[in-house]
Amino acid sequence: MAAYLKILMVLAALSLGLLFLFPMWKIYLEAPQYPEGLELHIWVNKLSGSNEGVLQNFNILNHYIGMAPIYADSFAELKIMPYVVVFFMITGVIVAFVGKRKLVLGWVVLLMVGGVVGLVDFYLWLHKFGTNLDPQAPIKVPGMTYVPPMLGSKQLLNFHALSLPGWGSLGILLAVVLALLVFYLSSKPKVAIS
Amino acid sequence: MEMRTINFKSFIPKVGLLAVLATGVLLQGCNGSGSTENGKDIAVDADAAKAVYVAPGKHDELYSFLSGGFNGQVSVYGIPSGRLLKVIPVFSQFAENGYGYNEETKPMLMTSHGFVPWDDLHHPKLSRSEGMADGKFLYVNGNNTPRVAKIDLTTFETVEIMEIPNSAGNHCSPYPTNNNEYILAGTRFSVPLDLEKGGVGDAGLDEYKEKFRGSISFIKTNEDDGHMELDFQILVPGFDYDLANGGKGPSNDWVFFTTYNTERANTLKELNASQNDRDYLAAINWKVAAKYAAEGKTHEMPANYYHNTLDHGTHQASSKVIKKVRYLLPEECPGMMYLIPAPKSPHGIDVDPTGEYMVVNGKLAASLPVFSFSKMMKAIKNKEFDGEVNGIPVFKYESILQAEVKEPGLGPLHTEFDGKGNAYSTMFVSSEVVKWSLKDFKVKDRLPVYYSPGHLMIPGGDTKDPYGKYMVVMNKITKDRYLPTGPELMHSAQLIDISGEKMKLLLDFPTLAEPHYAQGIPANKIAPNSVKFYKLADNKHPDAVKNEKDVSVTRKGKTVKVRMTSIRSHFTPDNIEGIEVGDTVLFHVTNLEQDWDVPHGFAIMGANNAEALVMPGATQTLRWIPKQVGIFPFYCTDFCSALHQEMQGYVRVSKRGSNVPIKFSTGVKKPVPPATASVSK
Numbered sequence: 037m038a039a040y041l042k043i044l045m046v047l048a049a050l051s052l053g054l055l056f057l058f059p060m061w062k063i064y065l066e067a068p069q070y071p072e073g074l075e076l077h078i079w080v081n082k083l084s085g086s087n088e089g090v091l092q093n094f095n096i097l098n099h100y101i102g103m104a105p106i107y108a109d110s111f112a113e114l115k116i117m118p119y120v121v122v123f124f125m126i127t128g129v130i131v132a133f134v135g136k137r138k139l140v141l142g143w144v145v146l147l148m149v150g151g152v153v154g155l156v157d158f159y160l161w162l163h164k165f166g167t168n169l170d171p172q173a174p175i176k177v178p179g180m181t182y183v184p185p186m187l188g189s190k191q192l193l194n195f196h197a198l199s200l201p202g203w204g205s206l207g208i209l210l211a212v213v214l215a216l217l218v219f220y221l222s223s224k225p226k227v228a229i230s
Numbered sequence: 231m232e233m234r235t236i237n238f239k240s241f242i243p244k245v246g247l248l249a250v251l252a253t254g255v256l257l258q259g260c261n262g263s264g265s266t267e268n269g270k271d272i273a274v275d276a277d278a279a280k281a282v283y284v285a286p287g288k289h290d291e292l293y294s295f296l297s298g299g300f301n302g303q304v305s306v307y308g309i310p311s312g313r314l315l316k317v318i319p320v321f322s323q324f325a326e327n328g329y330g331y332n333e334e335t336k337p338m339l340m341t342s343h344g345f346v347p348w349d350d351l352h353h354p355k356l357s358r359s360e361g362m363a364d365g366k367f368l369y370v371n372g373n374n375t376p377r378v379a380k381i382d383l384t385t386f387e388t389v390e391i392m393e394i395p396n397s398a399g400n401h402c403s404p405y406p407t408n409n410n411e412y413i414l415a416g417t418r419f420s421v422p423l424d425l426e427k428g429g430v431g432d433a434g435l436d437e438y439k440e441k442f443r444g445s446i447s448f449i450k451t452n453e454d455d456g457h458m459e460l461d462f463q464i465l466v467p468g469f470d471y472d473l474a475n476g477g478k479g480p481s482n483d484w485v486f487f488t489t490y491n492t493e494r495a496n497t498l499k500e501l502n503a504s505q506n507d508r509d510y511l512a513a514i515n516w517k518v519a520a521k522y523a524a525e526g527k528t529h530e531m532p533a534n535y536y537h538n539t540l541d542h543g544t545h546q547a548s549s550k551v552i553k554k555v556r557y558l559l560p561e562e563c564p565g566m567m568y569l570i571p572a573p574k575s576p577h578g579i580d581v582d583p584t585g586e587y588m589v590v591n592g593k594l595a596a597s598l599p600v601f602s603f604s605k606m607m608k609a610i611k612n613k614e615f616d617g618e619v620n621g622i623p624v625f626k627y628e629s630i631l632q633a634e635v636k637e638p639g640l641g642p643l644h645t646e647f648d649g650k651g652n653a654y655s656t657m658f659v660s661s662e663v664v665k666w667s668l669k670d671f672k673v674k675d676r677l678p679v680y681y682s683p684g685h686l687m688i689p690g691g692d693t694k695d696p697y698g699k700y701m702v703v704m705n706k707i708t709k710d711r712y713l714p715t716g717p718e719l720m721h722s723a724q725l726i727d728i729s730g731e732k733m734k735l736l737l738d739f740p741t742l743a744e745p746h747y748a749q750g751i752p753a754n755k756i757a758p759n760s761v762k763f764y765k766l767a768d769n770k771h772p773d774a775v776k777n778e779k780d781v782s783v784t785r786k787g788k789t790v791k792v793r794m795t796s797i798r799s800h801f802t803p804d805n806i807e808g809i810e811v812g813d814t815v816l817f818h819v820t821n822l823e824q825d826w827d828v829p830h831g832f833a834i835m836g837a838n839n840a841e842a843l844v845m846p847g848a849t850q851t852l853r854w855i856p857k858q859v860g861i862f863p864f865y866c867t868d869f870c871s872a873l874h875q876e877m878q879g880y881v882r883v884s885k886r887g888s889n890v891p892i893k894f895s896t897g898v899k900k901p902v903p904p905a906t907a908s909v910s911k
Binding site: 089 | 763765767797798822823824825826846871872873876
């Protein structure tokens with residue numbers, strides 16, 4: 037494998053590091069009395085927001101409709117995922133040094149599977165929070181559930197919710213694209229020789 | 231008066247004049263229906279409304295801080311809209327948010343006279359860096375019980391109040407130097423000072439001339455937290471010290487003070503203090519004074535004054551009593567203080583943006599004298615003096631005078647500057663503002679105001695670089711400017727456009743109590759630093775509770791401490807038992823919210839003080855002594871959420887000695903009820 041392809045593969049592995057620098061997903065809430073908006077940031081290893089009080093404010097607003105409070109500690113994923121990401125980063129670099137095409141393919145497929153599992157897990161959580169409501173909640177709207185959108189926007193009572201991937205997810209996308217590129221480009225010389 | 235009438239007519243277009251006449255006829259026509267509207271405001275430009283219109287949701291261009299005078303508060307208005315944005319309690323208790331009622335802020339109002347819950351707040355002055363308002367702090371004076379206070383402009387809270395010893399009527403106050411090196415405070419009343427025992431001594435009122443002295447206090451501050459400290463005082467002759475202002479540019483090291491009652495009369499001052507044709511403008515070189523103080527020229531005398539500070543970490547105020555003060559005597563400090571003869575009983579002293587001209591507003595004089603700083607420096611060099619008072623050299627009037635503005639109007643009180651070579655003076659008696667030039671000292675324009683203006687304010691008009699677009703005139707008499715509200719009326723301010731050659735009246739707006747002076751500053755100097763809420767993690771109040779799990783109700787003798795929390799939409803605890811009649815109950819309420827604009831109130835039936843209004847992340851303590859047996863409800867007073875009305879609780883008060891055990895809780899887990907009626911869509 038050519039040196040520049042190895043470098044590209046290392047870049048693919050390292051681009052996953054964006055997950056530690058930026059949130060994976062952002063949920064924006066807007067309501068008449070929240071002109072400044074509320075932003076919940078989902079990271080690979082933590083939950084945060086546009087300011088320190090955001091999680092508490094999400095929980096205060098959600099308790100009226102009986103949604104369970106969201107705590108970072110409730111999600112085992114936030115503890116496991118950083119290791120998974122580090123695993124992919126290290127193996128990605130190893131793959132680059134070994135320089136075998138098949139390993140590149142194996143790595144990127146595994147990464148894509150990991151990404152899909154993550155998205156499914158995310159959807160299940162949204163669904164669980166949005167539908168598993170306390171029957172004693174002060175505000176009950178018959179037939180109403182509060183599953184936030186996974187991608188795109190949705191009106192939930194007075195809140196307009198918008199959900200979009202963050203720069204961290206771009207890291208995964210970048211890793212997949214770069215690795216696939218490496219896989220594709222590394223096949224060309226062989227064709228030329230034959 | 232004749233002259234003024236002619237001028238007035240000359241700038242009203244003929245059509246306008248006809249309209250005035252027509253309105254007059256109409257008014258006469260509808261006298262029976264009770265209308266008392268004023269026909270004079272016909273002189274307002276058609277585009278005035280556009281100039282002051284701030285569309286819904288948009289912000290004003292400037293903040294203005296108007297003193298409240300006898301309400302002891304500062305009012306914050308947006309300019310140009312004239313919208314009231316905030317009332318900041320300073321020297322007065324404020325039931326609305328518990329200031330001066332709750333345990334945290336009570337120490338702010340402590341003085342050597344005990345708890346003084348009111349004062350007459352006159353002059354706001356913004357803190358300064360390099361001669362410009364920096365938007366960090368606002369200093370204000372308490373006139374009646376001499377005090378100087380500091381307001382933090384990140385929270386719009388009073389954070390420091392210092393009592394001024396050896397003073398009576400702290401009117402000539404507070405004046406910051408160009409880099410906040412000192413805040414100066416002069417006494418309005420001179421009083422006999424007891425240099426041995428300290429403070430105001432005993433003397434016969436007929437001994438005024440021999441025994442009474444004035445004082446000018448030098449309060450040291452610093453740029454970071456602006457913390458105040460009384461460095462020293464200058465004990466000055468027993469005149470009345472009225473107003474002051476600092477120099478700038480070449481006169482940076484000087485501060486000027488107007489004086490009256492140089493006759494040193496002790497009774498019927500309206501007559502007896504108006505006998506001398508000239509009183510004095512005192513000039514003090516504050517740098518020389520500071521140098522003398524540093525060199526040990528000061529004497530020390532006993533004192534007894536309070537210094538109260540609010541700690542942002544604990545949200546609690548504490549008092550320190552200081553027992554001595556240093557003073558300088560002008561007669562021992564050559565080169566520190568001079569007297570300039572000024573027209574009788576002058577009021578305001580204002581220094582132009584270049585720092586060269588000192589304008590003395592002689593309220594009883596026929597002309598407005600403008601003194602020259604460079605001439606003063608020359609006179610000092612050449613020792614051109616005309617005698618001395620108490621060892622303080624007195625200049626010759628003529629040798630310092632630059633010019634007299636002739637026929638400015640009647641009763642000049644204050645002057646501000648636009649930075650374009652013009653000065654604007656209020657005329658109390660002839661009820662107008664007069665624009666005159668600092669180049670030829672001639673009147674350029676005059677505008678009637680309604681009625682009898684006191685102070686006027688051009689944002690930055692007291693600094694080296696004024697924001698010469700607007701002028702706010704604060705009038706002393708309101709009468710028919712608004713719908714009548716019985717005998718007591720709001721005072722009235724007027725916003726005037728000064729961007730052109732002619733002044734243009736834009737807006738009337740009512741103001742709280744009696745504004746004396748005001749300060750204005752572009753919004754971008756303050757708005758970006760405004761705190762949205764306090765960080766709960768940084769709350770160091772000893773009785774703060776940061777988690778509902780940690781609330782407590784504990785008894786120690788007859789005192790019961792309730793450490794409780796509030797959050798949308800409940801208190802924890804909201805059921806409290808075990809209180810007995812005559813207990814002192816301290817409700818320490820911490821607002822757990824970490825969101826913008828979600829205060830929670832706390833009020834309990836029968837409380838003899840006020841409510842607590844707790845900002846997010848802060849803790850406030852309300853003291854309550856129940857006098858009767860029964861169930862006492864408490865509730866949140868600030869509509870916080872859709873379930874605000876449910877944010878309530880109960881305290882059970884049992885008879886003394888009944889030994890009902892302390893018990894407290896919020897919410898009891900109940901079996902899940904079957905689906906019931908619910909909020910409809």
